[in-house]
Amino acid sequence: MTNFRIGIDFGGSKIEIAAVPPKGRPWLRRRVPTPASYPAAIAAIMNLVRNVETRIGAKPSVGVCVPGRTDQATGLVRSRNCLDGRPLRRDLCNALEREVRVANDGNCFALSEAVDGAGRGARVVFGAVLGTGCSAGVVVDGRLLIGRNGLAGEWAHIPFPFDPPHEPPARRCWCGRLGCLETVISGTALAVDCDGPGARGAAAVAERAAAGDRPAQAALDRHVRSLARALAGVINLLDPDVIVLGGGMSNMDHLYARLPALIAQHVFGNVCATPVRRPVHGDSSGVRGAAWLWPGEPEPAGAVPCPAAEPSPRMGAQRQPRRDRRPRS
Ligand SMILES: [Zn+2]
Numbered sequence: 001m002t003n004f005r006i007g008i009d010f011g012g013s014k015i016e017i018a019a020v021p022p023k024g025r026p027w028l029r030r031r032v033p034t035p036a037s038y039p040a041a042i043a044a045i046m047n048l049v050r051n052v053e054t055r056i057g058a059k060p061s062v063g064v065c066v067p068g069r070t071d072q073a074t075g076l077v078r079s080r081n082c083l084d085g086r087p088l089r090r091d092l093c094n095a096l097e098r099e100v101r102v103a104n105d106g107n108c109f110a111l112s113e114a115v116d117g118a119g120r121g122a123r124v125v126f127g128a129v130l131g132t133g134c135s136a137g138v139v140v141d142g143r144l145l146i147g148r149n150g151l152a153g154e155w156a157h158i159p160f161p162f163d164p165p166h167e168p169p170a171r172r173c174w175c176g177r178l179g180c181l182e183t184v185i186s187g188t189a190l191a192v193d194c195d196g197p198g199a200r201g202a203a204a205v206a207e208r209a210a211a212g213d214r215p216a217q218a219a220l221d222r223h224v225r226s227l228a229r230a231l232a233g234v235i236n237l238l239d240p241d242v243i244v245l246g247g248g249m250s251n252m253d254h255l256y257a258r259l260p261a262l263i264a265q266h267v268f269g270n271v272c273a274t275p276v277r278r279p280v281h282g283d284s285s286g287v288r289g290a291a292w293l294w295p296g297e298p299e300p301a302g303a304v305p306c307p308a309a310e311p312s313p314r315m316g317a318q319r320q321p322r323r324d325r326r327p328r329s
Contacts, residue, residue, distance in 0.1 A: 004056055005294050006049060008064045009108075009286025010034070012081055015041070017048040018284075019056055020291035023116075026284060028052050038082045046095050063101045063293035064092065065108040065286040072150035077102075101293035106135030106153055107144055108289025109279070113244045114139035115292050117280035122241035126234055128155065130227075131247035132200070133174075134186045138238065142295060156182040161229055185227045187249050194219035206252055224255060228262030235267050235274055246279045 004019040007026065015034050018026035030048060035041045045064070053059055066088065068079025075090055077083040092100040103111075110119075110127025119125035125139040136155035138145040145152040157180045162170055170179025171189075183189055187202030194205045194216055208216035231243060245255060256276055264272040281288055 004058065004060045005291035006052055006060050006062045007287035007289070007291030008045060008048065008062065009290060010041070010045075010064055010066045010081075010083070011286070012067060015044055015048065016287055017045075017052060018287040018291070019052050019060070020288055026287055026291070028055055029287070034081065036082060038086050041082055042091055042095055045092065049096055059098070061101075061291075061294035062092070062096055062098065063103070063108075063290035064088070065105055065290040066102060067105055069104050069150065069154070070102055072148075101290075103144065103146075103290065103293055104135060104137075105129060105286060106156075107137035107146075108293070109135075109246045109285040110137030110139050110153065110244070110289070111144050111292045112281050112285040112289035113246070113279055114142060115288075115295075117285075118244040118277040119242045124238065124240040125242055125244060126238060126240040127244045127246060128231075129247040130186060130245060130249035132186065132188050134182045134247070138240070144293065155230070155234065156180060156186075158230075158233065160184045160226070161233065181230045185223065185230050187247070190219060190223045190249075193222060202249060203251075220252075220254065224258050225262055227255070228259055229266045231259065231276070232263050232266030232272075235263065235272060240274065243274055243276045244279055245276065246282075246285060250279055 004021055004027070007018050007020050009016040011034060013034055014031045016029065016031045018029040020026045030051070032044055032048065035044055049062060066077060066079060066083055067081065068077050068083060070077050070089060075087045076085055077088050089100055089102045092102070106127065106129050109129050110125055113119045113127050114122065114125040119127070119139065123141055126136065127139070128134065128136045134156045135153070137153040157173065157175050157177065159177070160170070160179050160181050160183070162179060171183040172178055173180035173183050188200055190202045190205055191199040205216045205219055209220045234240065234243070249255070256278065259276045260272065260274075263274070263276075264270055279285065
Protein backbone atom coordinates (compact mmCIF):
# COMPACT_ATOMS: atom_id res chain seq x y z
CA MET A 1 0.00 0.00 0.00
CA THR A 2 1.30 3.43 -0.98
CA ASN A 3 2.23 5.60 1.98
CA PHE A 4 -0.43 8.26 1.44
CA ARG A 5 -0.79 11.50 3.37
CA ILE A 6 -4.16 13.23 3.60
CA GLY A 7 -4.22 16.92 2.68
CA ILE A 8 -7.25 19.15 3.29
CA ASP A 9 -7.69 22.65 1.86
CA PHE A 10 -10.23 24.58 3.93
CA GLY A 11 -11.31 27.41 1.64
CA GLY A 12 -13.92 30.11 1.88
CA SER A 13 -16.36 28.34 -0.42
CA LYS A 14 -15.22 24.71 -0.48
CA ILE A 15 -13.31 22.11 1.49
CA GLU A 16 -11.13 19.89 -0.66
CA ILE A 17 -9.48 16.65 0.40
CA ALA A 18 -6.94 14.46 -1.38
CA ALA A 19 -4.76 11.47 -0.68
CA VAL A 20 -1.24 12.56 -1.61
CA PRO A 21 1.28 9.83 -2.51
CA PRO A 22 5.05 10.30 -2.06
CA LYS A 23 5.29 10.82 -5.81
CA GLY A 24 2.67 11.66 -8.36
CA ARG A 25 -0.64 13.44 -8.41
CA PRO A 26 -3.04 13.80 -5.48
CA TRP A 27 -5.61 11.02 -5.54
CA LEU A 28 -9.24 10.66 -4.46
CA ARG A 29 -9.81 14.39 -4.68
CA ARG A 30 -13.21 15.48 -3.46
CA ARG A 31 -14.76 18.85 -2.73
CA VAL A 32 -17.73 19.81 -0.58
CA PRO A 33 -19.18 23.28 0.08
CA THR A 34 -17.76 24.96 3.18
CA PRO A 35 -20.45 24.80 5.90
CA ALA A 36 -21.52 28.00 7.60
CA SER A 37 -21.11 26.67 11.13
CA TYR A 38 -18.00 25.41 12.88
CA PRO A 39 -19.45 22.12 14.19
CA ALA A 40 -20.71 21.35 10.67
CA ALA A 41 -17.24 22.10 9.29
CA ILE A 42 -15.62 19.65 11.73
CA ALA A 43 -18.22 17.04 10.81
CA ALA A 44 -17.60 17.64 7.09
CA ILE A 45 -13.86 17.14 7.54
CA MET A 46 -14.46 13.95 9.54
CA ASN A 47 -16.70 12.55 6.81
CA LEU A 48 -14.17 13.39 4.10
CA VAL A 49 -11.33 11.77 6.01
CA ARG A 50 -13.34 8.64 6.80
CA ASN A 51 -14.28 8.30 3.15
CA VAL A 52 -10.67 8.50 1.99
CA GLU A 53 -9.53 6.09 4.70
CA THR A 54 -12.12 3.56 3.59
CA ARG A 55 -10.93 3.82 0.01
CA ILE A 56 -7.22 3.42 0.78
CA GLY A 57 -7.61 1.02 3.70
CA ALA A 58 -5.30 2.96 6.01
CA LYS A 59 -5.29 5.70 8.65
CA PRO A 60 -2.74 8.20 7.31
CA SER A 61 -1.46 11.51 8.63
CA VAL A 62 -3.71 14.56 8.15
CA GLY A 63 -2.66 18.14 7.37
CA VAL A 64 -5.02 21.08 6.94
CA CYS A 65 -4.52 24.33 5.01
CA VAL A 66 -6.59 27.25 6.34
CA PRO A 67 -6.96 30.89 5.28
CA GLY A 68 -5.69 32.35 8.51
CA ARG A 69 -3.11 31.80 11.20
CA THR A 70 -3.22 29.84 14.41
CA ASP A 71 -2.17 31.64 17.60
CA GLN A 72 0.70 29.63 19.02
CA ALA A 73 -0.23 30.46 22.62
CA THR A 74 -3.98 29.85 22.53
CA GLY A 75 -4.34 27.49 19.59
CA LEU A 76 -7.19 29.65 18.26
CA VAL A 77 -7.50 30.42 14.55
CA ARG A 78 -7.72 33.99 13.24
CA SER A 79 -9.78 33.99 10.04
CA ARG A 80 -12.94 35.57 8.64
CA ASN A 81 -14.78 32.29 8.13
CA CYS A 82 -16.36 29.99 10.71
CA LEU A 83 -12.93 28.95 12.01
CA ASP A 84 -12.33 32.36 13.58
CA GLY A 85 -11.66 32.11 17.30
CA ARG A 86 -11.90 28.31 17.24
CA PRO A 87 -9.35 25.74 18.45
CA LEU A 88 -9.36 23.92 15.11
CA ARG A 89 -6.28 21.82 15.63
CA ARG A 90 -7.36 20.59 19.07
CA ASP A 91 -10.84 19.73 17.85
CA LEU A 92 -9.53 17.88 14.78
CA CYS A 93 -7.06 15.96 16.95
CA ASN A 94 -9.98 14.86 19.11
CA ALA A 95 -12.33 14.14 16.23
CA LEU A 96 -9.82 12.20 14.13
CA GLU A 97 -8.01 10.60 17.09
CA ARG A 98 -4.53 11.46 15.87
CA GLU A 99 -2.09 14.34 15.60
CA VAL A 100 -3.21 16.89 13.01
CA ARG A 101 -1.08 19.71 11.61
CA VAL A 102 -2.56 23.02 10.49
CA ALA A 103 -0.91 25.81 8.46
CA ASN A 104 -2.01 28.83 6.48
CA ASP A 105 -2.27 29.04 2.71
CA GLY A 106 1.05 30.85 2.22
CA ASN A 107 2.91 28.21 4.17
CA CYS A 108 1.20 25.35 2.33
CA PHE A 109 1.93 26.96 -1.03
CA ALA A 110 5.62 27.37 -0.23
CA LEU A 111 5.87 23.80 1.04
CA SER A 112 4.08 22.35 -1.97
CA GLU A 113 6.40 24.13 -4.41
CA ALA A 114 9.52 23.36 -2.35
CA VAL A 115 8.89 19.61 -2.17
CA ASP A 116 8.50 18.91 -5.88
CA GLY A 117 7.52 22.12 -7.61
CA ALA A 118 9.29 25.25 -8.77
CA GLY A 119 11.52 25.20 -5.68
CA ARG A 120 12.52 21.55 -5.90
CA GLY A 121 16.15 21.00 -4.98
CA ALA A 122 16.57 24.48 -3.47
CA ARG A 123 17.68 24.74 0.16
CA VAL A 124 15.70 27.91 0.97
CA VAL A 125 12.41 28.62 -0.81
CA PHE A 126 10.29 31.74 -0.37
CA GLY A 127 6.75 31.27 -1.67
CA ALA A 128 4.51 34.33 -2.03
CA VAL A 129 0.80 34.08 -2.80
CA LEU A 130 -0.52 37.22 -4.48
CA GLY A 131 -4.27 37.25 -4.85
CA THR A 132 -7.07 39.22 -3.26
CA GLY A 133 -4.70 39.58 -0.33
CA CYS A 134 -1.24 38.13 0.03
CA SER A 135 0.55 35.58 2.18
CA ALA A 136 3.88 33.80 2.15
CA GLY A 137 5.90 30.93 3.55
CA VAL A 138 9.51 29.95 4.07
CA VAL A 139 10.81 26.41 3.57
CA VAL A 140 14.34 25.41 4.60
CA ASP A 141 15.74 22.02 3.62
CA GLY A 142 12.26 20.77 2.81
CA ARG A 143 10.80 21.79 6.17
CA LEU A 144 8.40 24.61 6.81
CA LEU A 145 9.77 27.36 9.03
CA ILE A 146 7.18 28.28 11.65
CA GLY A 147 9.09 30.43 14.14
CA ARG A 148 8.92 31.13 17.87
CA ASN A 149 5.66 33.04 17.51
CA GLY A 150 4.32 31.14 14.53
CA LEU A 151 4.94 34.22 12.43
CA ALA A 152 7.62 33.08 9.98
CA GLY A 153 6.49 34.09 6.51
CA GLU A 154 4.07 36.81 7.68
CA TRP A 155 5.53 38.97 4.95
CA ALA A 156 2.18 40.56 4.11
CA HIS A 157 2.17 42.57 7.32
CA ILE A 158 5.67 43.97 7.19
CA PRO A 159 5.54 47.77 6.70
CA PHE A 160 6.05 48.71 3.05
CA PRO A 161 9.16 50.87 2.48
CA PHE A 162 7.33 53.97 1.31
CA ASP A 163 9.14 56.84 -0.38
CA PRO A 164 6.85 59.70 0.80
CA PRO A 165 7.71 62.45 -1.70
CA HIS A 166 6.76 60.21 -4.59
CA GLU A 167 3.99 58.00 -3.28
CA PRO A 168 0.50 58.40 -1.83
CA PRO A 169 -0.08 58.05 1.93
CA ALA A 170 -0.08 54.58 3.40
CA ARG A 171 -3.43 52.78 3.57
CA ARG A 172 -4.82 51.09 6.66
CA CYS A 173 -4.47 47.29 6.53
CA TRP A 174 -7.27 44.93 7.60
CA CYS A 175 -4.96 43.83 10.43
CA GLY A 176 -5.24 47.32 11.91
CA ARG A 177 -1.75 48.54 11.06
CA LEU A 178 -0.82 51.22 8.60
CA GLY A 179 0.96 50.57 5.31
CA CYS A 180 1.44 46.80 5.42
CA LEU A 181 2.88 45.27 2.25
CA GLU A 182 -0.51 43.73 1.51
CA THR A 183 -2.04 47.19 1.11
CA VAL A 184 0.41 47.89 -1.73
CA ILE A 185 1.22 44.63 -3.54
CA SER A 186 -1.95 42.49 -3.41
CA GLY A 187 -4.35 42.21 -6.30
CA THR A 188 -6.85 44.31 -4.41
CA ALA A 189 -4.22 46.99 -3.88
CA LEU A 190 -3.47 47.04 -7.61
CA ALA A 191 -7.15 47.41 -8.46
CA VAL A 192 -7.65 50.19 -5.89
CA ASP A 193 -4.58 52.02 -7.14
CA CYS A 194 -5.94 51.90 -10.69
CA ASP A 195 -9.68 52.37 -10.18
CA GLY A 196 -10.11 53.82 -6.70
CA PRO A 197 -11.58 52.59 -3.40
CA GLY A 198 -13.80 49.55 -3.65
CA ALA A 199 -12.19 48.20 -6.83
CA ARG A 200 -11.16 44.54 -6.64
CA GLY A 201 -10.43 43.24 -10.15
CA ALA A 202 -6.67 42.92 -10.64
CA ALA A 203 -7.18 40.65 -13.66
CA ALA A 204 -9.30 43.33 -15.33
CA VAL A 205 -6.50 45.86 -14.81
CA ALA A 206 -4.06 43.52 -16.58
CA GLU A 207 -6.49 42.95 -19.45
CA ARG A 208 -7.00 46.67 -19.94
CA ALA A 209 -3.26 47.27 -19.82
CA ALA A 210 -2.72 44.63 -22.50
CA ALA A 211 -5.33 46.39 -24.63
CA GLY A 212 -3.40 49.64 -24.41
CA ASP A 213 -5.16 51.42 -21.53
CA ARG A 214 -2.58 53.93 -20.26
CA PRO A 215 -3.87 54.30 -16.65
CA ALA A 216 -3.95 50.51 -16.29
CA GLN A 217 -0.41 50.23 -17.69
CA ALA A 218 0.78 52.88 -15.24
CA ALA A 219 -0.86 51.04 -12.32
CA LEU A 220 0.80 47.77 -13.34
CA ASP A 221 4.13 49.57 -13.55
CA ARG A 222 3.76 51.04 -10.05
CA HIS A 223 2.72 47.65 -8.74
CA VAL A 224 5.66 45.68 -10.13
CA ARG A 225 8.09 48.31 -8.84
CA SER A 226 6.52 48.11 -5.39
CA LEU A 227 6.57 44.31 -5.46
CA ALA A 228 10.26 44.42 -6.35
CA ARG A 229 10.99 46.59 -3.31
CA ALA A 230 9.01 44.24 -1.09
CA LEU A 231 10.90 41.20 -2.41
CA ALA A 232 14.25 42.99 -2.09
CA GLY A 233 13.59 43.15 1.65
CA VAL A 234 13.05 39.39 1.69
CA ILE A 235 16.36 38.86 -0.09
CA ASN A 236 18.28 41.18 2.23
CA LEU A 237 16.94 39.28 5.24
CA LEU A 238 16.63 35.69 4.05
CA ASP A 239 18.41 35.50 0.68
CA PRO A 240 16.38 32.50 -0.52
CA ASP A 241 17.64 30.30 -3.33
CA VAL A 242 14.39 30.78 -5.22
CA ILE A 243 11.23 32.86 -5.02
CA VAL A 244 8.02 31.25 -6.28
CA LEU A 245 4.91 33.32 -6.94
CA GLY A 246 1.42 31.91 -6.48
CA GLY A 247 -2.17 33.09 -6.45
CA GLY A 248 -4.11 34.78 -9.22
CA MET A 249 -1.42 37.36 -9.93
CA SER A 250 1.16 34.67 -10.64
CA ASN A 251 -0.44 34.42 -14.10
CA MET A 252 0.84 37.89 -15.02
CA ASP A 253 3.74 37.41 -17.44
CA HIS A 254 5.25 40.85 -16.92
CA LEU A 255 6.15 40.00 -13.31
CA TYR A 256 8.70 37.39 -14.40
CA ALA A 257 10.10 39.60 -17.13
CA ARG A 258 10.60 42.69 -14.96
CA LEU A 259 11.07 41.61 -11.35
CA PRO A 260 14.68 40.31 -11.48
CA ALA A 261 16.12 43.62 -12.74
CA LEU A 262 13.87 45.73 -10.52
CA ILE A 263 14.68 43.70 -7.41
CA ALA A 264 18.40 44.18 -8.07
CA GLN A 265 17.91 47.95 -7.87
CA HIS A 266 16.79 47.63 -4.23
CA VAL A 267 18.93 44.86 -2.71
CA PHE A 268 22.13 45.67 -0.88
CA GLY A 269 24.95 45.82 -3.46
CA ASN A 270 22.51 46.18 -6.37
CA VAL A 271 23.23 42.68 -7.66
CA CYS A 272 20.71 39.87 -7.37
CA ALA A 273 20.76 36.41 -8.96
CA THR A 274 17.63 35.06 -7.24
CA PRO A 275 15.23 33.47 -9.75
CA VAL A 276 11.55 34.40 -9.58
CA ARG A 277 9.53 31.45 -10.83
CA ARG A 278 5.98 30.53 -11.74
CA PRO A 279 4.27 27.88 -9.63
CA VAL A 280 4.16 24.30 -10.89
CA HIS A 281 1.15 23.02 -8.96
CA GLY A 282 -1.30 25.92 -9.12
CA ASP A 283 -4.60 25.28 -7.39
CA SER A 284 -3.34 22.02 -5.86
CA SER A 285 -1.00 23.80 -3.44
CA GLY A 286 -3.56 23.73 -0.61
CA VAL A 287 -4.06 19.98 -0.44
CA ARG A 288 -0.48 19.20 -1.45
CA GLY A 289 1.12 21.57 1.04
CA ALA A 290 -1.21 20.43 3.81
CA ALA A 291 -0.28 16.81 3.15
CA TRP A 292 3.42 17.67 3.20
CA LEU A 293 3.11 19.20 6.65
CA TRP A 294 3.92 15.58 7.49
CA PRO A 295 7.24 14.98 5.76
CA GLY A 296 8.03 11.84 7.78
CA GLU A 297 10.57 13.90 9.68
CA PRO A 298 10.54 15.64 13.06
CA GLU A 299 8.02 18.47 13.64
CA PRO A 300 8.61 21.62 11.54
CA ALA A 301 10.92 24.11 13.24
CA GLY A 302 8.95 25.96 15.91
CA ALA A 303 5.91 23.67 15.86
CA VAL A 304 4.08 23.10 19.13
CA PRO A 305 2.80 19.65 20.12
CA CYS A 306 -0.79 18.77 19.34
CA PRO A 307 -2.98 19.40 22.40
CA ALA A 308 -3.83 16.25 24.33
CA ALA A 309 -7.05 14.59 23.23
CA GLU A 310 -9.81 15.42 25.64
CA PRO A 311 -13.60 15.35 25.75
CA SER A 312 -14.98 18.35 23.89
CA PRO A 313 -18.67 18.58 24.72
CA ARG A 314 -18.94 21.85 22.86
CA MET A 315 -16.38 22.21 20.15
CA GLY A 316 -14.82 25.64 20.04
CA ALA A 317 -16.45 26.93 23.20
CA GLN A 318 -13.50 29.29 23.74
CA ARG A 319 -14.55 31.52 20.90
CA GLN A 320 -13.00 34.95 21.17
CA PRO A 321 -14.20 38.32 19.87
CA ARG A 322 -13.27 38.80 16.24
CA ARG A 323 -10.43 41.19 15.67
CA ASP A 324 -10.02 40.90 11.92
CA ARG A 325 -11.84 43.04 9.41
CA ARG A 326 -11.13 40.75 6.48
CA PRO A 327 -9.36 37.47 5.87
CA ARG A 328 -5.91 36.75 4.61
CA SER A 329 -5.55 35.90 0.98
ZN1 LIG B 1 -1.47 44.23 7.94
